[in-house]
Amino acid sequence: MVDVSGDCWLWTGALDHNGSGMFSVGGQFDASGKRRNSMMLAHRFAWVAQQGPIPAGAGHHGTCVLHSCLNLNCVNPAHLYLGTAQDAVTAMDERGRRVNAPLMGDAHANAKLTEKDVREIVARFREGGITQRQLAAIYGVSHATVNHIFTGRLWSHLGFVAKKGFKK
DSSP states (O other), X not given: OEEOSSSSOEEOSOBOTTSOBEEEOOOEEOTTSOEEOOEEEHHHHHHHHHHOOOOOOSSSSOSEEEESSSOTTBOOGGGEEEEOHXXXXXXXXXXXXXXXXXXXXXXXXXXXXXXXXXXXXXXXXXXXXXXXXXXXXXXXXXXXXXXXXXXXXXXXXXXXXXXXXXXX
């Protein structure tokens, strides 16, 4: 179930939705006495087999077993280390691997405007003589979309909105 031919020891069994190796350890019973299987992550098992029990940690997730390599299905104990859930998020961000990182601007699947459009909308509004409703009609979006640019609800990463609201 493990390919040890390379630096990373790759789990060749089942993978979870994130790509981490997993397997059933079975033998657990629910409150009614019915047997149910329990799934275990292969890299956590590898840690326990080599290093001993994973210490309890603070927070909902407790202590995490993290990978120093980029392979989530790696079970090489030399590539594993203990950390917190925040350590895991930081590592994902550093590697650009956070699945739920928000897509900003025109990278977002629902974006109807480009960054260029948004900059033009803001510039035209700042020049005066045009309303948000008129800009919305020109760019083919709703008045709410244009208003959200100025309130910072949309496109806030471009930095047009001061903390207390949009300034002309």
